[in-house]
Amino acid sequence: MATAITSGRLTALTKARCAVFQTAYNPTSARTGAKYLRARLRGPSMVQYYPKEVNMSKLAKQWPELKLVDFAESQRLRDVEAKKARGKGVPTKAKDKGQSRRTNRKR
Template sequence: MAVQCRVFNTTYNPERLRMGTHILHQRLKGASVASYYPPRIGTIKQLRALYPDFEILHDKEEDWLEAQQVARSRGKAPPKKKRTAAESKKFNKRR
């Protein structure tokens, strides 16, 4: 029996214990189960993309944008990204 299991690449189980390997050999069900349910809308961004005509408000995003505006007015916001190599070299001169 041990040689037969080695040849056919099966599990050697002389005590016939319940191991659950038959479940591992079955086809996966995840894709068919997932296709049964409608797609999830996880973020406000996805909701806005689905319904562009409606104005959808997001309180956390508005608070964050307001905090960014206040920080910019005080000069505490992060610097703007450099778009070209010339712009980045211009400010990286060593003194």
């Protein structure tokens, strides 16, 4: 003859099991996101999968004794100087509130 197990004993057993195995006790089955928090992180394996980015500027900084020239960067600097010569460069930053264009604007 089998004996019936009460629901109170089952809940006590579940609480004890959660305490022993260090899992979350969730009797109402509420969505907690524990499945995603327990999952292995994907970032480190993605970093290992994709190759490291190599470009001329990084190589030139790593080995300055080779005197490597980044032609794209030198062209960019020439373009910036040409824009400044034509008066099309970046505007200067305001040093204090009085020089700001926002404070001079009428509302």
